[in-house]
Amino acid sequence: MPPDADTHQTNITGRCYCGAFSLRASRPQVVTFCHCIDCKRITGSPLPAFAAFNLGDIVFSPSAGQERTYPTGVHRWSCDQCGSLLAAQFPYLEGQTYVPLGLIDQAADLPPTLHCHADAAMPWLPKDDLPRSAGSGRNQLRRAKT
Numbered sequence: 001m002p003p004d005a006d007t008h009q010t011n012i013t014g015r016c017y018c019g020a021f022s023l024r025a026s027r028p029q030v031v032t033f034c035h036c037i038d039c040k041r042i043t044g045s046p047l048p049a050f051a052a053f054n055l056g057d058i059v060f061s062p063s064a065g066q067e068r069t070y071p072t073g074v075h076r077w078s079c080d081q082c083g084s085l086l087a088a089q090f091p092y093l094e095g096q097t098y099v100p101l102g103l104i105d106q107a108a109d110l111p112p113t114l115h116c117h118a119d120a121a122m123p124w125l126p127k128d129d130l131p132r133s134a135g136s137g138r139n140q141l142r143r144a145k146t
């Protein structure tokens with residue numbers, strides 16, 4: 001059996017800005033906004049959004065790029081050519097890989113369902129009816145694990 005002949009759907013695709021790194025994955029466990037200052041700075045966006053995948057449900061090609069561990073315990077990967085953030089893993093969200101939603105080709109069909117760190121949201125953002133977590137939302141995010 002070929003190594004990737006598994007039962008997972010691989011209908012999600014994505015890539016960095018320059019295309020040197022790509023990904024394919026099955027449906028994410030959860031898609032969320034994160035308004036924390038760390039996510040804003042690391043992405044450069046005032047409204048960062050991420051899709052969370054089970055570790056075994058996402059494959060990067062040829063790899064997830066250059067790994068950085070800042071701060072200690074947080075792992076992030078980025079393209080060493082164009083600089084796009086490709087993936088992040090957090091010690092308090094074990095077993096999940098977070099991908100910036102903007103990398104994903106099907107992002108238009110993957111609306112976020114949660115606001116994390118909602119207290120830090122930009123005051124000029126239009127309000128919606130999604131659940132809002134004042135903190136990291138880690139309980140909701142962990143519960144989304146399958």
Ligand SMILES: [Zn+2]
Pocket residue numbers: 016017018019020021079080081082083084
């Ligand atoms: Zn790139």
Ligand SMILES: [Zn+2]
Pocket residue numbers: 034035036037038039040117
């Ligand atoms: Zn965040």
